[in-house]
Amino acid sequence: DQQVKQNSPSLSVQEGRISILNCDYTNSMFDYFLWYKKYPAEGPTFLISISSIKDKNEDGRFTVFLNKSAKHLSLHIVPSQPGDSAVYFCAARDDKIIFGKGTRLHILP
């Protein structure tokens, strides 16, 4: 029973365009959401987070949107760059952090 779902295993986006990665969750007790980025042969690294009391958090080219009523969050990357090619994990926290399966983002030249 997956509490955090990333339904798109992969996504390809042209360089310079917007990348939108989606994540759905089922547990309404989650109070904090995070995105991690993972390159091959490396561990995941923290990217951006958002508290459940907010609906948007922005950090440079990265913005996370939270829609609590829909139990949905998304990560927007604008503009997309070649170095953004990686696997992105959505995660949510109640008493521990639960990760989704990840979405592989390919930025096309």
Place this chain on the structure above:
Amino acid sequence: DAGVIQSPRHEVTEMGQEVTLRCKPISGHDYLFWYRQTMMRGLELLIYFNNNVPIDDSGMPEDRFSAKMPNASFSTLKIQPSEPRDSAVYFCASSLGLARNEQFFGPGTRLTVL
């Protein structure tokens, strides 16, 4: 800071053998986590420790898996006996506090059980 250190980076073993994965967390961090990544299940939390004490081991798949943290700078994850379905990448992560603090991951150990 060297970050979270894991060893070995790669491990190939035969079914039935004992496997021990090692982790050194970031100095000063009081939480340590063990995760397993597979294609089918993504990134799963196996167990986590607070101040060297196991807090939640509900993610440990079965009794063949055990984890210890004898001191603040070292933890092990042991699989005995290992099975082919244990093949995965195992990550260790540490954090300062649990609430709203990011976890810092090690590079992972890629385990292959033949």
